[in-house]
Amino acid sequence: MSDKPRVLSIANQKGGVGKTTTAINLGTALAAIGETVLIVDIDPQGNASTGLGVDRHGRDASTYDVLMGALTLAEAAQETAVPRLFLAPSTLDLLGVELEIAGSGDKAYRLRNAVSALPRAEHGPAFSYILVDCPPSLNLLTINAMAASHAVLVPMQCEFFALEGLSQILSTVERVRTGLNPDLSIQGIVLTMFDGRNKLSGQVVDDVRAHMGDKVYKTVIPRNVRISEAPSHGKPAILYDLKCAGSQAYLRLASEIIQRERTLRAA
Ligand code: ADP
């Protein structure tokens, strides 16, 4: 295995589409099968941090410090309740980071440089996967995530306007690929909050598959109340209720993603 982590950005400029839920549960599923995973929370809202049980008081070292160059990513990473799953939490300070680093030549590469500086396996936590939970915006934070990533994973909610924002995120990925990171690809699109009783949900799935073909994962994440309850317990849904339909879907998604990673790595 390579001693460099695979870095995936979980991005969509729309809020509430399942980015954070996907980051937390995918991270947990990967850790459960033996990967060492770091979730990097770069959303000022810090929902991934809260959802993993790290409240505001537990965020002395944050991704803000990392982007500002005050701490290394290894210093900001902390353990979670899930074995092999680490978190670099976010704080509201991130709201100002764009202005603070706007004038610097490496402003788009702050996260990439922090990832490159991570110690290798023999010297501490070597992460096999890094998942970056992005804010609901295509701002400099998301650009930093994409510039640091091998691939982007796009969650899309099964709702009427789902396809509307897709071209925007695809063109942002394209811009980052041509301007900042020639290795960047789209890992895939995951359809979330699918409601089998709602005809529209099925239509959205068909539409997105018609547009994006194989890029859409076979696994569709159902709307599931256990998934929405889990964050208030500070736990991934997979720990909160392993058997629920949502957790099971995230486990299947993780195995699809690993399959794709093998193909991407081989390419
Ligand atoms: P984002 O990070 O894109 O803003 P979240 O992952 O925070 O989106 O999800 C938005 C809200 O929807 C949260 O309250 C979350 O708990 C809930 N949610 C996400 N996925 C599901 C699901 N599959 N079933 C039910 N609720 C979900």
Ligand code: MG
């Ligand atoms: Mg979020």
